[in-house]
Amino acid sequence: RGLPHTTVEVSPGRCGRGWDRPAPGLQVFRLHNTSGAAAEVRLTERGSGAVLGETEGIGPGTTRTLTVRLGKGAYAFRCVPEDADAVTGPTVRLEGGRAGPAAAPVTEHDLIPPAIAYQKWVAGGLDTVVRLTGRLRDAIDRGDLAAARTAWLPAHLAYERLGAAYDAFGDADARINGTAAGLPGGVGDPSFTGFHRIEHGLWHGAPAGSLRAPTAALAADVAALRTSWDQARMDPAQLGLRAHEILENTVQSELTGRTDHGSG
Numbered sequence: 001r002g003l004p005h006t007t008v009e010v011s012p013g014r015c016g017r018g019w020d021r022p023a024p025g026l027q028v029f030r031l032h033n034t035s036g037a038a039a040e041v042r043l044t045e046r047g048s049g050a051v052l053g054e055t056e057g058i059g060p061g062t063t064r065t066l067t068v069r070l071g072k073g074a075y076a077f078r079c080v081p082e083d084a085d086a087v088t089g090p091t092v093r094l095e096g097g098r099a100g101p102a103a104a105p106v107t108e109h110d111l112i113p114p115a116i117a118y119q120k121w122v123a124g125g126l127d128t129v130v131r132l133t134g135r136l137r138d139a140i141d142r143g144d145l146a147a148a149r150t151a152w153l154p155a156h157l158a159y160e161r162l163g164a165a166y167d168a169f170g171d172a173d174a175r176i177n178g179t180a181a182g183l184p185g186g187v188g189d190p191s192f193t194g195f196h197r198i199e200h201g202l203w204h205g206a207p208a209g210s211l212r213a214p215t216a217a218l219a220a221d222v223a224a225l226r227t228s229w230d231q232a233r234m235d236p237a238q239l240g241l242r243a244h245e246i247l248e249n250t251v252q253s254e255l256t257g258r259t260d261h262g263s264g
Contacts, residue, residue, distance in 0.1 A: 003028050003067070008077060010058055011035040016077030016089020024097025026069045033058045037082045041066070046074040046091050050102035069100030111236035119234055122162050126226040129158045130219075136198070137219045143208040152202060153263060156195045159222075160254075163246040168234070172225045176218065179259050187261070194218050196261045203262025 003026055009017040010033040019029075031041050042054045043066065052075070053068040077089040132155035139147035159177060162168075169176070176194045183189035187200050193214060201211045253259045 005030055007032055007063075009034055010039050010041055010077075010079050012079065012081055012084060012087050014089075015079035015087045016092075019077070019090075019092050022070075022075075022092045022094050024071050024094050026067070026100075029053075029066045029068070030063050031055055031058055031066055032063045033060055035081060036060050037084065039082060040080040042078045042080070043068055044076055044078050044088075045099075045102060046076050048102075049105045051105065052100060052102045069098075070094055071097035071099035073099060108236050111239055115234050115236035115239060118239065119229075119232060122168075123226070123229055125158065125162045126222070126229055129155060129162070130222050130226050132158050133219050133222045137215045140198075140208050140211050140215045145202060145208055148198075148208075148211075149202050149263075152195070152199060156199070159195065163242055168242065169225060169229075172221060172228075175221050176225070179261070181258075194221070196259065199263050200261040 004023065005028045006021070007018050007030040009015070010031050012035060014034070029043070033039055037060060039058050040054065040056045041058060043052045044050065045052065052070070053066045055064045055066045058064045072094055074091050074093045076091050078086055079089065080086045132151065136148060136151040136155050139145075139151050156177075174194075177196065178192070178194055179196050180187045180189065180192045180200070183191055185192070187197075192200075195218065197214045198211055198218065200206075201214070
């Protein structure tokens, strides 16, 4: 015999309906979305809110399965429709058996310590960017373009590792790490500044004299960002989103070469 199957409705008005004969043990729920929007469904412990199973992206009129092991306790399905408030279904109680693993919910309060630690880590990283950008500026001031090309990559990598995009650094990021994409004058546009402006010059034969002002501006912008960062306050709820978007940026922009202005 196979595992017991139970069909459960997914909709704002009837979330979790259909679970009429609860039983302990390993089992399969068939989550059928009767609404007109995609939804996410979680099976939770009512007391702790811990999640025993989760299924995302259940399209309208479609059915997805969720396999869980349930034991003694109180449970409820929680339906999260796209662009709508979450809805919790009826509570179902089991009197026997041992439940499988569950993930405890994370509150914003839980995220405050790692958010503070992240901000301190970024501050240390900015110290490194300031130091390495200073080396880049010094090489260009000396007219040593070979040394400047050697110094550019460590400085830029140190900045990229901070996950500066997505409003973490506000408008400063566009000045420090913007590209020529979308600028009316392309690489010759006055708004094209920062690391990529210098990169383009270093790898396209620009004389050192033409790069002194952009490099001095970059060094000043990085130093100002380091000073202002001590007053920054990051939303703890953004930690997970930031990790996702840093990886997304790596795939879409870095690995594809879209941000490359000559250094390769």
